[in-house]
Amino acid sequence: MTDTTTGKDARRSIGARRNPDSAEAIREAAEAVLLEHGYPGFTIEAVARRARAGKPTIYRWWPSKAALLLDVYQRQKRDVVYADTGSLENDLFLFLKSLFRQWRETPMGQIFRSIISEAQSDPAAARALAESGRDRRQHTGQLVERARARGEVADDVDPQVVADLAASYAWTHLLTDRLEEDDTELRSAVRYLVRGIRTAGAG
Amino acid sequence: MTDTTTGKDARRSIGARRNPDSAEAIREAAEAVLLEHGYPGFTIEAVARRARAGKPTIYRWWPSKAALLLDVYQRQKRDVVYADTGSLENDLFLFLKSLFRQWRETPMGQIFRSIISEAQSDPAAARALAESGRDRRQHTGQLVERARARGEVADDVDPQVVADLAASYAWTHLLTDRLEEDDTELRSAVRYLVRGIRTAGAG
Amino acid sequence: MTDTTTGKDARRSIGARRNPDSAEAIREAAEAVLLEHGYPGFTIEAVARRARAGKPTIYRWWPSKAALLLDVYQRQKRDVVYADTGSLENDLFLFLKSLFRQWRETPMGQIFRSIISEAQSDPAAARALAESGRDRRQHTGQLVERARARGEVADDVDPQVVADLAASYAWTHLLTDRLEEDDTELRSAVRYLVRGIRTAGAG
Amino acid sequence: MTDTTTGKDARRSIGARRNPDSAEAIREAAEAVLLEHGYPGFTIEAVARRARAGKPTIYRWWPSKAALLLDVYQRQKRDVVYADTGSLENDLFLFLKSLFRQWRETPMGQIFRSIISEAQSDPAAARALAESGRDRRQHTGQLVERARARGEVADDVDPQVVADLAASYAWTHLLTDRLEEDDTELRSAVRYLVRGIRTAGAG
DNA sequence: ACCTAAGCGAGACGGTACGTCTCGTCTTGCG
DNA sequence: CGCAAGACGAGACGTACCGTCTCGCTTAGGT
Structure with missing residues (x-):
């Protein structure tokens, strides 16, 4: 759906601060996974795979599945x-x-x-x-x-x-x-x- | 080798038909597990352990967690x-x-x-x-x-x-x-x- | 002596690469299980239990029981x-x-x-x-x-x-x-x- | 008429003695299963299914898989x-x-x-x-x-x-x-x- | 002609192990 | 220090067999 990862170029750290691209990619991946595979398919692993992000990056910023879910919800207009x-x-x-x-x-x-x-x-x-x-x-x-x-x-x-x-x-x-x-x-x-x-x- | 006698009075098969004791033990265990450990702890494995039942016995009669849940619900007065x-x-x-x-x-x-x-x-x-x-x-x-x-x-x-x-x-x-x-x-x-x-x- | 577990300190991942300690612990556990319980008792579950390792860690590196068996064999002098x-x-x-x-x-x-x-x-x-x-x-x-x-x-x-x-x-x-x-x-x-x-x- | 048989002509007990038809059917099934699915597929359940026999009938006459195997072997010319x-x-x-x-x-x-x-x-x-x-x-x-x-x-x-x-x-x-x-x-x-x-x- | 006894197919039972999945944590090496 | 990557211990998933048990039925042989 909203896949921004452009092939082989992986996102990298942008230094000692949060990379907004990663955050956004994760939010987008989370939403896409939720819609495509439903709530039971909505796993941190699936989101990480989809976002081409490491699991710790997700856990670093969203302490739980619920937090990510709420973030995705609030992101909606x-x-x-x-x-x-x-x-x-x-x-x-x-x-x-x-x-x-x-x-x-x-x-x-x-x-x-x-x-x-x-x-x-x-x-x-x-x-x-x-x-x-x-x-x-x-x-x-x-x-x-x-x-x-x-x-x-x-x-x-x-x-x-x-x-x-x-x-x-x-x-x-x-x-x-x-x-x-x-x-x-x-x-x-x-x-x-x-x-x-x-x-x-x-x- | 495979020792089936777990205790002194384990439930056994009563022939080629459903054992109501097992069914009831499973329902009771399901309710207990749900109340003690909440929905995320409500696991077929946990129910089987608690009921001293084999997992296949549960899957034989309740095709899904939902079915067991509903059964437990309807059992209530x-x-x-x-x-x-x-x-x-x-x-x-x-x-x-x-x-x-x-x-x-x-x-x-x-x-x-x-x-x-x-x-x-x-x-x-x-x-x-x-x-x-x-x-x-x-x-x-x-x-x-x-x-x-x-x-x-x-x-x-x-x-x-x-x-x-x-x-x-x-x-x-x-x-x-x-x-x-x-x-x-x-x-x-x-x-x-x-x-x-x-x-x-x-x- | 085939027990490598050092008390309560569990082995952990050492990053995105194979942990040789785990590999060795699994090999040792495999040998011990095989000797103590024979071939029919030589079970991936038993090896995992003995090695205090997760089953996926075994399956990750040894695709089959046979592979693990051969590894153990070749490890012998x-x-x-x-x-x-x-x-x-x-x-x-x-x-x-x-x-x-x-x-x-x-x-x-x-x-x-x-x-x-x-x-x-x-x-x-x-x-x-x-x-x-x-x-x-x-x-x-x-x-x-x-x-x-x-x-x-x-x-x-x-x-x-x-x-x-x-x-x-x-x-x-x-x-x-x-x-x-x-x-x-x-x-x-x-x-x-x-x-x-x-x-x-x-x- | 109290015919409960589901199939057309199921084997039945022939009284208080071993039914040679069953024994032979089991031997044949054992051989067939072994040849078709190999040694790992050679399970008592599979043999019973194939022979349309009850598992206890097999266990009654052959105490172990090995016994059945040997019987099948000796049956060969x-x-x-x-x-x-x-x-x-x-x-x-x-x-x-x-x-x-x-x-x-x-x-x-x-x-x-x-x-x-x-x-x-x-x-x-x-x-x-x-x-x-x-x-x-x-x-x-x-x-x-x-x-x-x-x-x-x-x-x-x-x-x-x-x-x-x-x-x-x-x-x-x-x-x-x-x-x-x-x-x-x-x-x-x-x-x-x-x-x-x-x-x-x-x- | 009844009665007992054992064999029969069937299939449920408590279990164990399978091989896979996801969890949340950890550590690396690069940037 | 953040990042992607991915290994790790843990444990649940749903399935296949294990060997045992009981059922309801069958028939033979003893009474």
Whole structure:
């Protein structure tokens, strides 16, 4: 895919400091290996082979597989849409739809799945994932706060919890290969979240 | 030469058919290994050692690590509360609270995390997980249908989607070690789902 | 003494090249295992355990059990007597007697038996054995050539064939545990070979 | 009707005594497996599979691989020529030539190689081989005794030793894949043995 | 005509060894 | 000192056989 090694000319040390070419080659190789052979094929050895790098070079800069995985993840662009249509329901729907598409159509989905997997055993990945989750909820929460500011949402609503519910829905669909579903279900989910599922008269 | 008598009362073949004692010993050993050494320590070799079983005996009956994992999971009792308090909000809250507690206090949490992890690379585990998810949503959806029957929930609400939202919330908290949180957040989540997050006058 | 492990200090890699300590430890372990547990106990696993080496380290340098076996064999000293008493009959007798003693009293006998065994199934061992046989016949043939030079042996005699007959006799006695026999039989065999078994007047 | 047989006409027990059909099927399978897959492929499992026999049936009647091997060997016809041409040299040459051909052109060569191999680790095989060797030397020795009777061979010659030398030569050529050599060498070997290798005047 | 006893095919059992893979560490020699 | 290279001890992978065991069935011979 993104193979920069030009045949026989091997990269060498550039002196007593980190060689950015190597770092980049490793990141690229990591991503390529992950996409081509999946998470179980994502081994340090495979990455080193692909990057024409020595294993110690990888271990020197990334203490664990999780670290490399996170690095690859963060290297990806994040052009998820945070549209402002004036309607929270619409905003949330567009956000999730855009996120689903990104996960489907770019390496990010596979990478993120791998990170979640890794986090189940690697505490470092778990920590990183937790932090990234907090950030993400913060971001998504702003959609809700914006809506609250314009009176669309009740004052006592916790934007974090709403963001959590939305993100959870996305995660689960990623992890169970349900990113392909048509919009109806996603729209329903968002509608329930915003309007509730009660009958009009209930409460 | 090859001494097979390892101890005084080793399990033996009971003829040309499966020995249930061995099967059970393996399941027990699998669970114990998983809990003591976590998912990365969950190795066929380790399970075989622990169960005092030969590796081929495991491979004979469980084609993959995933299969064994699922078997161990299904072996667990599922005494999650499906209370019927007359209020869907309350029912859902109690259900999730009970599920959280079970995941926290029994091996099921760790086992289920491992299965989700495994499913990210093993298609068989993925399939089994998908099916189990469908079943679970079916079950949980009955809470919603019950509420709809008594007029608490709008007719056009899809119980599956509601169950999906609730289960997603649970999964994500399991996967990110947030099973310990106090009830407030959980209660909020359920409330938003049932009543919506809009201001009274909105819509 | 075949234990080279110096307590807890494990051998390590010495960089991107073969570690002679490991190689030697493996050779020593191989010999020890072969002598202590015989050919059926001569297992790559057992050698690796004994040498405190990883199996891949063995497979890296010795492609097969046969290769390791041959290496161990060639590592042994070959101080077989090639006396020059002026009498071929005597020379041959002393040579075979010395060879028998070496096979009896040093590991070489057991090792050589194992190699012959291995060569019956492993083509590589068969090739190596064939070559070593040729060399050996060449060597032993020199005894005959020396005798021919001094007129003791007829000109048309093929030293290789004589050496073959002598070596065959030795092999067979090794393979059938008849190294212990008293000298009478051996002396007869050599006498027949040199003088023939005919009556004086025959021909 | 309680026919549980899966095949069309599986062999069954014929009561509380050995079933000769099974025994024969096993012998045949053993020979076939040995010839088709060689000594390393000669496993009890393979023989059982091939013979459509249960492993215990084999172990019941043949305590070891060696026993089965020997049985297969003895099952072969032994039509080695023991010609009586009036010349011992000729008789021995014809005997060895015939033996070489038999080993080359029938399964016996491969089977005998396997037995020698097996005897290097299995004491039972070693014993059987030793005994069979004694018998064989006895037989071959008769050629020499016959010649001695007609005054062709000196009185003090031990026929056993002569037979041993001849058999050793044959064994070694079998074990080192030198059965194909042309007659010249074989003829020389026999000539040296009978006439000696000395110059006419030596002694 | 029943009953016991042993042989039969089948195949599961606890094991060991196979040869390969990856792990994370180590050390070299070049730049 | 960083780098590519790759050897190292360790140990898991999934498979093949080992030799033992039990099953359910078969039949012969003794009762």
